[in-house]
Amino acid sequence: MSVTASPDVRNTPRVGFVSLGCPKALVDSERILTQLRVEGYAIVGGYREADLVVVNTCGFIEAAQQESLDAIGEALAENGKVIVTGCLGKRADLIRAHHPQVLAITGPQDYAAVMRAVHAQLAPPARHPFVDLLPASGIKLTPRHYAYLKISEGCNHKCSFCIIPRLRGPLVSRPLGEVLREAEALVRDGVKELLVVAQDTSAYGVDLHYAASAWRGHEYRTHMTDLCRALGELGVWVRLHYVYPYPHVSEVIPLMAAGRVLPYLDIPLQHANPRILKAMRRPAASEKALQRIREWRTLCPDLTVRSTFIVGFPGETEREFEELLDFIRQAELDRVGCFTYSPVDGADANALAEWVPAEVAEERRRLFMETQAKISAQRLKRFIGRELQVLVDSVADGEAVARSFADAPEIDGVVRIADAARLQLGQFVRVRVTGSAQHDLDAIPAA
Ligand code: SF4
Numbered sequence: 231m232s233v234t235a236s237p238d239v240r241n242t243p244r245v246g247f248v249s250l251g252c253p254k255a256l257v258d259s260e261r262i263l264t265q266l267r268v269e270g271y272a273i274v275g276g277y278r279e280a281d282l283v284v285v286n287t288c289g290f291i292e293a294a295q296q297e298s299l300d301a302i303g304e305a306l307a308e309n310g311k312v313i314v315t316g317c318l319g320k321r322a323d324l325i326r327a328h329h330p331q332v333l334a335i336t337g338p339q340d341y342a343a344v345m346r347a348v349h350a351q352l353a354p355p356a357r358h359p360f361v362d363l364l365p366a367s368g369i370k371l372t373p374r375h376y377a378y379l380k381i382s383e384g385c386n387h388k389c390s391f392c393i394i395p396r397l398r399g400p401l402v403s404r405p406l407g408e409v410l411r412e413a414e415a416l417v418r419d420g421v422k423e424l425l426v427v428a429q430d431t432s433a434y435g436v437d438l439h440y441a442a443s444a445w446r447g448h449e450y451r452t453h454m455t456d457l458c459r460a461l462g463e464l465g466v467w468v469r470l471h472y473v474y475p476y477p478h479v480s481e482v483i484p485l486m487a488a489g490r491v492l493p494y495l496d497i498p499l500q501h502a503n504p505r506i507l508k509a510m511r512r513p514a515a516s517e518k519a520l521q522r523i524r525e526w527r528t529l530c531p532d533l534t535v536r537s538t539f540i541v542g543f544p545g546e547t548e549r550e551f552e553e554l555l556d557f558i559r560q561a562e563l564d565r566v567g568c569f570t571y572s573p574v575d576g577a578d579a580n581a582l583a584e585w586v587p588a589e590v591a592e593e594r595r596r597l598f599m600e601t602q603a604k605i606s607a608q609r610l611k612r613f614i615g616r617e618l619q620v621l622v623d624s625v626a627d628g629e630a631v632a633r634s635f636a637d638a639p640e641i642d643g644v645v646r647i648a649d650a651a652r653l654q655l656g657q658f659v660r661v662r663v664t665g666s667a668q669h670d671l672d673a674i675p676a677a
Pocket of ligand 1: 389392395
């Protein structure tokens with residue numbers, strides 16, 4: 231299980247928790263854990279000590295569904311009393327077919343239903359004043375110095391390879407004031423880096439008609455640009471993830487150039503060939519993407535662009551794949567993830583003809599990553615000799631592992647700092663870059 235135990239486990243109903251899936255699911259787990267602790271349940275780290283286990287599942291692709299089903303099976307075998315929540319909860323039939331013994335199944339973000347299921351099995355303990363001694367920002371599963379800030383749920387797009395809108399519903403933005411209050415509480419509790427996440431960050435507020443509200447004496451719209459302006463007031467790193475490539479994304483680049491938010495954009499492009507993009511039901515204009523990336527870098531030369539792509543999409547020809555390789559060579563993206571097409575049960579793309587054989591798709595992925603590794607290595611060389619501010623993630627044996635503005639936790643590279651015995655976890659420090667590899671940098675503390 232992935233969660234550390236809370237200290238007061240004696241004479242208290244004990245819940246085990248397994249958290250799977252993406253950062254959005256992680257935020258759901260944090261909310262449920264916070265509620266469990268607020269109500270006085272103890273969170274335990276082993277199946278055997280738990281009175282029951284909650285499994286927060288992922289249902290994004292087939293491999294994730296299998297991992298979730300396996301995790302439910304393991305919790306049932308080790309503990310026996312299991313409540314399932316999260317994305318796969320929308321597929322109750324599938325879960326029941328594999329594991330008829332689960333006690334209850336709820337869908338994503340349905341915290342109240344999870345709590346009702348827990349109450350039905352395990353009554354909450356009598357209130358105790360110390361139970362309320364929780365950080366104002368709730369329980370986090372990330373280290374103390376960074377936190378995911380979820381600004382909306384669901385998605386209005388209909389990408390043909392994705393079933394997230396079906397699992398999580400249409401876009402529902404959190405009110406701006408609520409998001410900013412959570413961000414303030416996180417910063418008060420010691421968070422140095424806020425990672426803004428959503429299924430589609432750039433659509434933030436469209437469902438609320440970009441309603442304006444006041445915060446710290448200024449008026450802000452419920453809109454990605456204004457959210458960035460407001461978060462930029464908090465004096466911590468702000469990193470944007472899952473930004474769908476709308477034209478208005480260009481509005482945040484000046485904020486990046488001005489140091490209000492990190493010059494880092496995680497913008498999933500998925501492909502470059504117009505026909506494939508159309509079949510994916512994504513914006514089909516790679517020349518525009520190329521042109522925009524160049525304009526952004528003119529305005530903000532340090533901008534790090536991260537993207538993800540799918541190769542082996544049904545019908546993708548060798549020529550279309552070559553076009554994708556040309557695109558990444560020209561765009562010189564900094565960080566890239568690449569997946570072979572994976573048929574998700576219920577995705578419209580599965581009905582497309584001419585599936586690419588698995589070994590061809592895998593060979594394309596290998597070629598893609600080989601091409602990107604050279605680009606990434608070349609891009610990182612520009613940092614050699616420069617001073618950078620980094621955030622320390624760990625210190626051991628005199629070496630620290632940190633991240634610069636160009637590195638999101640867990641998915642990007644790191645900065646390895648020699649002579650770092652004096653540095654501390656969660657500390658901002660200035661370093662001088664001494665070397666670079668394909669994804670990581672080497673550095674020493676700046677004099
Ligand atoms: S933008 Fe597309 S891929 Fe992303 S969650 Fe929405 S439908 Fe899925």
